[in-house]
Amino acid sequence: MSTRSRLIIALSSLLLVLTFFFPLWKIDLNAPQYPEGLGLRIWLHQISGLKPNDLQSINGLNHYIGMKPIEQDSIPELTIMPYIMTFMILSGLTIAFFKQKKLVYLWLILFVILGIVGLYDFYIWGYEYGHNLDPNAPIKVPGMTYQPPLFGSKQLLNINAVSLPSISSFLILISILLIVTTIYSDKKKETK
Amino acid sequence: MENLWFYKRFIIHLWIISIISISIGCEQQKSALSGNEAERVYVAPGTYDEFYLFTSGGFSGQMGVYGLPSGRHFKTISVFSQNPETGFGYSEETKGMLNTSYGFIPWDDAHHPQLSRTDGIPDGRFIFINGNNTPRVAKIDLKEFETTEIIEIPNSAGNHASPFVTENTEYIVASTRFSVPVPQNDVPISSYKENFKGTISFIKLDSKTEKMNLEFQIIVPGFHYDLAHAGKGASKDWAFFTSYNTEQANTLLEINASKNDKDFIAAINWKKAEQYLKEGKAKTLSSEYYHNYMDEKTHSAVSVKKTSVKVLDPKDCPDMIYYIPTPKSPHGVDVDPSGEYIVAGGKLASVIPVHSFSKLIKAIESKQFDGEVVGIPILKYDAVVAGEVQNPGLGPLHTEFDGNGYAYTSAFISSEIVKWKIGTWEVVDRTPAYYSIGHLCIPGGDSKKPFGKYVIALNKITKDRYLPTGPELTQSAQLIDISGEKMKLLLDFPTVGEPHYAQAIPASMIMDNSKKFYSIDENKHPHAVKSEKEARVERKGNIVRIYMTSGRSHFAPDNIEGIKVGDEVYFHITNLEQDWDVPHGFAIKGMNTAEILIMPGVTRTIKWEPKKVGIYPFYCSDFCSALHQEMQGYVRVSAANSSVELKYSLGN
CATH class of the missing domain: 2.60.40.420 (Cupredoxins -  blue copper proteins)
Structure with missing residues (x-):
């Protein structure tokens, strides 16, 4: 493994520090009564509104259809994820010290698995919120569920929900791609 | 023979009627073809008006908020009146705003909105308005469009020449339209000349807390102080007040207060007054009045009873106040954007006298006096006047400026707006108002930098302009385009309460600061x-x-x-x-x-x-x-x- 590759692995790991400062995912809600828009931002460690009181407003709307309020404390993942990310950053930096390519593969595979698990977990939460509705809700539309899309847009009654990855997700993607590219180019040089 | 004479008359009449009908028809067709008035005032759904217009609610005690050029009504702000729509003056938190030394008063007569200023230009922070009946001045916060402060003015009656502000909103002025004994006293009404006095009040706006305080009052002869404007530019240290009833009549004023050829404009050097106040020249007069304001954190009125006021007497304070003789019960007094010209609306005069500030200063320096009233020097008219606008229409009242060298004066009796050129004093255009215009308003038209574009006529009578609503008809404003050489009527729109004065400001100076909710x-x-x-x-x-x-x-x-x-x-x-x-x-x-x-x-x-x-x-x-x-x-x-x-x- 070249010194350049090790340097890039270290820098890519450090790049991940930025994921603590930007959201991973965004869900924007558009409705006729909300010309200024409503939005949710999902971070490693928190779930927040796009504007200071958006979360409260979204919960206020959701109570009409019997959706559980979205509350920080009821989502344990928000406590776990910062630890996982810290582990990935530290292990990435450690791996950069060793010339073991296998460790890098292991790290990459672990990260991709974690990503997939994370997305699946996010899907499950969306499913939970969207399907597990209070039977006493004031507004009940037969056959209607309110699961937000994982990726893309979906019309839910009067609200158009758009769900897309945000800055931190892109940072993770860039970090992984950088490492993959550098390992790949190392390999090419070796075969020459 | 007799029959033939009748026939001839009949034919002639027929001719005349036909010609008139055809010419009216042509006229109507012409205006329909030349008009793009509808386009000029059309604000498409979902788009915004260019200006906010704040109109006084007159005897409703409120203030109206409109958009220009559409004339659409956005809000009625409760000021001196209880409002069942919002609970203002009914809820425990807001009742205190209407406290006075006479108890709880849920009504007043609100005349003159006045925007706060920085460097003589409206800044969009606050708008003030006077309560005429039980003298008060209110401050409305333009982040909230709510009344957040009201101060009562003691030793006054009929707070009409109010609440005009100085160049940087250092002071808001108030005055006595109906002179009364100061301090109040049980005296025969016929002892007017002996016992009745006026006061001119200066309310300071604290630059940090943005709260009002009645800093001082000036005791003046018992005339009726009618309207005011502070100076700007060179004249920024001065404020001007018109007066009528210098005859000091106490009955049948329509005759008895219209006798003198000239009444006065009081020119007050407020910087000088401030200096006298600092030097301790003021006496403390025990006076009861209330200062009410909304606490920002509790959203509740704080009502404080005050017990004294500092009073300056012109006799002890030379060079602080002068009288400028001005024809026939002048009403409005308006200062042009440069601060040099002081225009009087001599409501019974056949000309509009325009005084010059630089001549005023020279006349004071060279002592061109024509007597005095209880220690207040009267300047010589000729030594101060810069010019007179001839044939300005009947009953000139108020003047606003477009910033391009022209002035626009409302004429009540001839029901028109007269446009004239500053400097040459010649009338260049006139347009009818429907009907009996009082005040008029150009966006920023009394400031150092008028925003121009429109003049709004604020009319006293509407008669046949709208669908009738029984004996009580709507109040009304009219929007007139002044961007061209000729004024052009664009729109009539009804207003809430009687519109006395109004002020307008570009929407961009306010809308982004508008509060959405309270944390x-x-x-x-x-x-x-x-x-x-x-x-x-x-x-x-x-x-x-x-x-x-x-x-x-x-x-x-x-x-x-x-x-x-x-x-x-x-x-x-x-x-x-x-x-x-x-x-x-x-x-x-x-x-x-x-x-x-x-x-x-x-x-x-x-x-x-x-x-x-x-x-x-x-x-x-x-x-x-x-x-x-x-x-x-x-x-x-x-x-x-x-x-x-x-x-x-x-x-x-």
């Missing part, structure tokens, strides 16, 4: 509840306090039992919403007050004294949500001696 975390109301969990009912003797919350779409609690006839019940309702445009209303059957409209994050209290046993529904009176109809509750009222226990709940 619940910053709510420091002593009876606020920050969550439904804290909602409760407490009894102390016969005083019951209901700590209630509102949120889409329920009140908490919504079932209350154990209230008794004879109780004094206070509903303290906190609107927990933290979103724009979600106020909740509250009303309960049989309440002797009015609805309260509670803005998001605010706590409002309404007092209720149930008089009869029974079940009383309460509900949200402002349509808030899809389940607004369900936003209701019940209060059970039992007999005074009943043993029903106090109980409250929400859900089962």
Whole structure:
């Protein structure tokens, strides 16, 4: 493994520090009564509104259809994820010290698995919120569920929900791609 | 023969009628073809007006907010009047705003809106308005479009020449339109000349706290001080006040106060007055008046009784005040953008006299006096006047400026606006107003930098201009384009209450600062509840306090039992919403007050004294949500001696 590759692995790991400062995912809600828009931002460690009181407003709307309020404390993942990310950053930096390519593969595979698990977990939460509705809700539309899309847009009654990855997700993607590219180019040089 | 003569007359008449009809027809066709007035005032759905227009509500005691050029009405701001629409003056938090030394007064006559200024240009922070009847000055915060401060003016009656502001809103002025004994006293009315006095008041706006304080009053002869404007530029240290009834009549004023050829404009050097105040030249006069303001954190009125005021007497303060003789009961006094020209609206005069500030200073230096009134020097008219506008229309009242060298004067009797050139004093255009125009307004038209574009005629009479509504007709304004050489009438629009003066400002200077809701975390109301969990009912003797919350779409609690006839019940309702445009209303059957409209994050209290046993529904009176109809509750009222226990709940 070249010194350049090790340097890039270290820098890519450090790049991940930025994921603590930007959201991973965004869900924007558009409705006729909300010309200024409503939005949710999902971070490693928190779930927040796009504007200071958006979360409260979204919960206020959701109570009409019997959706559980979205509350920080009821989502344990928000406590776990910062630890996982810290582990990935530290292990990435450690791996950069060793010339073991296998460790890098292991790290990459672990990260991709974690990503997939994370997305699946996010899907499950969306499913939970969207399907597990209070039977006493004031507004009940037969056959209607309110699961937000994982990726893309979906019309839910009067609200158009758009769900897309945000800055931190892109940072993770860039970090992984950088490492993959550098390992790949190392390999090419070796075969020459 | 006789018949033939009649026939000839008939034919001639027929000719005349035909010609007139055809020419009127052509005229109408022409205006229909040349007009793009509709386009000029059309503001497409979802787009904004270019200007805010603030009109005085006159005898409604309120202020109207409109958009220009559309003339659309946005809001009526409660100022000196109780408003059943919002609960202003009814709720426990806002009642204190209407306290005066005469007790609670839920009405006044509001005449002159005046925007706060920085460097002589409207800055969009505040708008002030006067209460004429029980002298008061109110401050409206343009972040909230709510009245946040009212100060009473003692030793005054008829606060008409008010609340004009100095170049950097250092002071807001007030005056006495109806002179009275100072201090008040039980004297024969016929002793007017001997006992009646006027006062001119300077209210200081603290530059840090932005609160008003009656800094000092100047005792002046018992004339009627009518209108005012502060100077600007070179004349920025001065303020000018018109006066009438220099005859000092106390009866049948329409005849007796119209005798003198000239009355006065009082020119006051307020910097000098400030200096005299610092030097200790002022006497302390014990005077009772109230200063009321809304506390930002508790959203509640603080009402402070004041007991004295500093008074300056011109006899002790030379070079502070001068009288400028001005023809025939002058009404408006308006200073041009440069600050050099002081235009008087001599309402019974055949000319518009324009005084020169530089000539005024020279005349003072060279002592060109024509006598004095109790120590106030009267300047020579010829030494001060810069020119006279000839044939300005009948009954000239007020003048505004377009910033391009022209002045626009309203003429009440001839019902028109007259455009004239500053410097040459020649009339260049005139356009009729429908009908009997009083004030007029150009956006920023009394400031250092008029925004121009339109003049708004504020009319006293509407007669046949709108669909009739019985004997009482709508009040009215008219929008006139002044961007070209000729004035062009674009639009009539009705206004709420009598529009005296109005002021307009580009929307961009206000709209981005407009508040959307109040932070619940910053709510420091002593009876606020920050969550439904804290909602409760407490009894102390016969005083019951209901700590209630509102949120889409329920009140908490919504079932209350154990209230008794004879109780004094206070509903303290906190609107927990933290979103724009979600106020909740509250009303309960049989309440002797009015609805309260509670803005998001605010706590409002309404007092209720149930008089009869029974079940009383309460509900949200402002349509808030899809389940607004369900936003209701019940209060059970039992007999005074009943043993029903106090109980409250929400859900089962």
